[in-house]
Amino acid sequence: MTSTLTGGSSPQPQILLLAKAPVPGRVKTRLCPPCTPAQAARIAAASLADTLGTVSATTAGARVLVVDGRYPAPPGWTTLAQRGGPLSDRxxxxxxxxxxxxxxxLLIGMDTPQLTPGLLGAALNLLGVADGPDAVLGPAADGGWWALGLRDPAHAEALRTVPTSTATTGRRTLAALRARGLRVHVLPHLRDVDTAADASTVAALCPPASRFASVVAAEIPAGAG
Incomplete structure (x- = not known):
């Protein structure tokens, strides 16, 4: 059966930002080489900062930084430690x-700094209207996904059986949601940042004031990756 919310209007959707503290050697290791661990951590920190800024500029019922490690969230945010072993469980x-x-x-990651408040707000609006979809899913260019929104977050249990970080993760996630009878709206594809080539491509999509674009220009040689 399709899951729907009934009995009046529902609260405004919240945004969950899943992130890892930008510690050298623990983040963006696929950027090395050409980057050093310290350079990769600076790129990760800039990506996280831009994403936090985008979420802060988006109207939401609540904003939660779900973090692996320690990282200060902006004012108005709640911080929650990640729980579980494999990414699917977290x-x-x-x-x-x-x-x-x-x-x-709506859950997003820290690897799409080109994300705009307009795109994020559109996804939230789909979840907030009474006759909207039960879920929204944003596919990533590498086969994964950059966003997952659920009208009823209890359906996230379906994620525990989906292998992560594979070329079929997005497709399997979509299938798992539909197997629960959910109506899923597919969001625009975005490219997330794994490699140096990804970083350069994504930086070119960011606005001129982007911290990510500035740090990538400083840390990754032209043509690297």
Missing amino acids: LASAFADTRTPRRPA
């Missing part, structure tokens, strides 16, 4: 640990 736990009655949730 994703499902992020939805479970922030779940509030009748409130939809």
